Amino acid sequence: MRVVCLAGGVGGGKMAAGLQGSLEPGELTVIVNTGDDLERHSLTISPDNDSVLYALAGVADDVQGWGITGETWNNAEQLAKLGEPTWFRLGDRDLATHLFRTERLRRGMRPTDVALELARAMGVPSRILPMADEPVRTRVRTDDGWFDFQDYFVRLHQAPEVREVRFDGAEAAHATPEVQDAIREADVIVVGPSNPIVSIGPIVAVPGLLPEIASARRRGIPAVGVSGIVGGKALRGPADRMMAALGEEATALGVARKYAALGLIDVFFLDHVDAALAPEVEALGVSAVITNTIMDRASARIALAAEILAKARSFAARRSAPAEDSR
């Protein structure tokens, strides 16, 4: 069962890890947001790619919530001694990822090929694909002006309200052949519980990607979304506040509305605590599933992924049945 998962960072990584654990090797392809990418100390850093990478390689630090487990910080300490800015610290092991990536990009390799090679090098049995090979940079406007995403996210601790979001470079980007093929060959499309605005938003802003998903759905391929907002709170990060500040409802229903408007989902998974929102989700023409969506442990990831895959299978079966009847 070939599965494509759209993913931001940590939440997307957990979803991807659950899916990978529920599938055969090679069946999962994760399309990751690269709008958060940045240059730091001459290195090209792709935070969402790496969160997914570490989750799929089984080395993610679940306690800290990001980075590699057992990480050390001797390099960061030395950089601080040299007077370098310290707000975006890189761990000693994590740095290896950035060195691996940057060296290949400088040699002229495509970001997609680098991401695939990196995942192979870490023994990951799934494919991780950047949403595009062209640089796309998410920028947010606060009352103090426009900021690079990591500047807002890490340096400013997401404190200012976000008034506007844009994805610089998205218009000139293209869905890569690998992304197109993955969606064309998928049996299920999963939209991970990532930030709808700044994680899933940049991915679907890449020209060619949404039409590919629409085309898959027309062929009967089910698309399943999972809410990253539970009980009106983002599981991680500023999605709730960002939704509210941008005039959208900061609930699972708000997320479902957004995805439905983009033509991104047939099925939407809500947490038990949001059960009351199910009828309104259904009213969007989306099948609502109420379950435990909190992936705090590996077993919970696997359970949620298994439920998603089961639901997708039954949804696809139901959809194909009337199609055969109509002949």
Next chain:
Amino acid sequence: MRVVCLAGGVGGGKMAAGLQGSLEPGELTVIVNTGDDLERHSLTISPDNDSVLYALAGVADDVQGWGITGETWNNAEQLAKLGEPTWFRLGDRDLATHLFRTERLRRGMRPTDVALELARAMGVPSRILPMADEPVRTRVRTDDGWFDFQDYFVRLHQAPEVREVRFDGAEAAHATPEVQDAIREADVIVVGPSNPIVSIGPIVAVPGLLPEIASARRRGIPAVGVSGIVGGKALRGPADRMMAALGEEATALGVARKYAALGLIDVFFLDHVDAALAPEVEALGVSAVITNTIMDRASARIALAAEILAKARSFAARRSAPAEDSR
């Protein structure tokens, strides 16, 4: 007393540290070999600059003979896990130096300005100057062909005999304004106990550097060399074998001959064990000084440096006396 020291890596670093310890802050300028520079994991690495830097910052690992004391290797281990070549390992702290440098070079800063800023960032009270801003790359020919210097030096452990040495890019390089000014303003020029062929050789191959030293010597500025070959053995590295393989005498006398032929020394420091070579050194028109040249401890470095500075002072006084007489 302003002192310029030409230096390769570890031996040059010890000499520079001794000089720095014997001088007032700001009086020492070290001109370092950049022929050993290399690109590794997308970073620009300048091994001789950094050996001198760490020695002058007081963080050099004297036991290991290179790198920073108390270094850790978590990044190198992770790179090895990713399947990256491991023959040139970078320590976690050492990496900060390369990140600092590479980031600035990519921003378009001159290598000289980067080296000065790096030394300041590490609290070094001396100036470290690359021999040139243009890239110069030392290459050695063995019976198996031409090799990049670090490939021969680190990966091949200096095992093959060196048949020929060249400094790619040297002809197009220039003595920088900083290097020129340092030599013009120097009261003493010291040629450190580095490899005459691959450490001092590239420095003096930079067009404009030797004439500047010749001009200083004509003005009565004493130039003092120190042998890095003691008792027919290089204190470190392959200088002895390299000298022999290239048809030169692998002794302190061979080193003195080389420097005298380049017009690089008025005075030459030999170790006690080489006392018998002093008359032949004197026969080159060079003043020979016999002393302890083994800088195994900080006190020995300071002692040697103090002796060099004292000798330079008396040499300059003697030289200026007849010059005044002749008016």
